[in-house]
Amino acid sequence: MSKKAQSAFAASSVIPARVVNIAVDTSYLYSQTSGPYSGIGIYMMDNNDLGGSSGEGGLELHTLINANMGMAFNVFPIDEAGQTGSHVEIVGFEVSSGTNIFGNWGYPAKQPATSSYQWIGTAMVQGECTYQIKIGVSIAGAPMQYYWWDPFITCVG
Numbered sequence: 001m002s003k004k005a006q007s008a009f010a011a012s013s014v015i016p017a018r019v020v021n022i023a024v025d026t027s028y029l030y031s032q033t034s035g036p037y038s039g040i041g042i043y044m045m046d047n048n049d050l051g052g053s054s055g056e057g058g059l060e061l062h063t064l065i066n067a068n069m070g071m072a073f074n075v076f077p078i079d080e081a082g083q084t085g086s087h088v089e090i091v092g093f094e095v096s097s098g099t100n101i102f103g104n105w106g107y108p109a110k111q112p113a114t115s116s117y118q119w120i121g122t123a124m125v126q127g128e129c130t131y132q133i134k135i136g137v138s139i140a141g142a143p144m145q146y147y148w149w150d151p152f153i154t155c156v157g
Contacts, residue, residue, distance in 0.1 A: 016070030016120060018063055020046045020151075022135070026077045026086035029147060030139050037147040042135075044151060055151075062152040065101075065123045071153075072117035073108060075135055085140040090119055092134035092148070099127025101155040123155040 025041040032039060037059070044061035046053050052064035065071055073093070079086035093108050095101075101123050102108065108121030134148035 016072040016117065018046055018048055018065045018069060018071045018123075019117070020044060020061065020063060020071070020073045022073070022075040022090075022133075023078050024075060024088045024135065024137060026079045026088060026137055026139055027084060030137050030142070030145060032147070034145040034147060037149050042147070042149070059149045060151060062154065064154050064156065067123055067126055067155055067157055069123050071108070071121050071123055073119040073121075073133070074117060077137075079139070087136075087138045087144075089136050090133060091136045091146065092132075093119060094132050095129050096132045096150055098129035099125055099155075101125050101127055101129050101153055123153070126155050126157050128152065128154045 023043040028041040032041070042059055043057055044059060045056045046061060046063045048064055049056055053062060055061045073090060075088045075090050077086035077088045102121050103124030106122030106124040108119045110119055111117055130150045130152055132148050132150050134146055136144040136146050138144045
């Protein structure tokens with residue numbers, strides 16, 4: 001998976017209209033083979049279920065957003081009450097098919113640790129896209145394993 005080189009958005013006062021949160025059952029996921037993933041243990045949700053997003057609770061989240069709205073992405077471990085020393089992070093993001101709704105300037109970028117959001121972008125172009133998100137998972141200092149899958153975004157006017 002290639003990384004898109006973009007300058008990071010300033011983390012100071014950005015409040016995105018859409019926030020995608022990804023909860024990861026780290027013990028279960030780490031027991032699976034690294035690579036493209038289509039199983040259980042990853043739970044996506046956003047803050048727009050009543051506004052048209054669908055597929056909450058699994059890998060096939062379809063987020064609905066309006067053009068010129070900010071969009072944030074976070075990933076969190078579910079790790080037996082913090083006892084396993086789990087670590088998860090978003091390590092890559094790319095539009096894999098459809099319209100690049102982020103245009104030339106809105107592509108999601110990793111944020112500094114002081115931000116409330118791990119990655120932030122801006123929907124700039126109307127259309128539909130499938131994007132690939134890649135996460136790294138580690139338990140108790142073990143080597144990082146990587147998983148990726150393809151959720152969806154629709155940007156309307």
